[in-house]
Amino acid sequence: MALNMKRTIFALVLGCFTLALSAQVNWGVKAGVNMSKITHLGNLRAGFHLGPTLYLPLRNGFGLKSALLYTVKESNASDKNGHFSAQYLELSMMPSYTLDVRPSQSLIFKAGAYVGYGIGGSRVAYENGLRYSNPFFGAEAFRRFDSGLGLGVGFRFSRIEIGIETRFGLYDILGAENTSLHNRTYMLSAEYQF
Numbered sequence: 001m002a003l004n005m006k007r008t009i010f011a012l013v014l015g016c017f018t019l020a021l022s023a024q025v026n027w028g029v030k031a032g033v034n035m036s037k038i039t040h041l042g043n044l045r046a047g048f049h050l051g052p053t054l055y056l057p058l059r060n061g062f063g064l065k066s067a068l069l070y071t072v073k074e075s076n077a078s079d080k081n082g083h084f085s086a087q088y089l090e091l092s093m094m095p096s097y098t099l100d101v102r103p104s105q106s107l108i109f110k111a112g113a114y115v116g117y118g119i120g121g122s123r124v125a126y127e128n129g130l131r132y133s134n135p136f137f138g139a140e141a142f143r144r145f146d147s148g149l150g151l152g153v154g155f156r157f158s159r160i161e162i163g164i165e166t167r168f169g170l171y172d173i174l175g176a177e178n179t180s181l182h183n184r185t186y187m188l189s190a191e192y193q194f
Contacts, residue, residue: 032189
């Protein structure tokens, strides 16, 4: 069979699979505020998140919720002489359960995992009236990779979902021998499903 014919058949099968899957998947967009910190190093500080979401309904109220978020995680330094700002792309995959309360109103419970990759950020310190800024990620700074577990609950009415979520970083973002540091994030979100 010619190479062009194989490509055409593959494209048709992929297109049919995509159409079948997209008929069942609900797409959306999510935005909100974060309160985050780095364990053993800082205190809570506000940031934000934004990105596309999808929901794949399965059976009997169960489903899979996923999001690809651009998120800014901020943390105040423990000694109050600086702060940390890290920008991540995070992908979450969370099995969920939807409990219908009334027609077009539901409670949603979800738990799962996330992975993140650091794309930017800074470490800012203040000393003797001067401001010093260094990159957050790099050879002499924090690791770019992050992963952990997430828990959340939301209330959906019609196409809008308001939810709270917490994410517990399990991966050591510092990588030093005697100290391990993890991200902790608390999120308040609004999501619109198309």
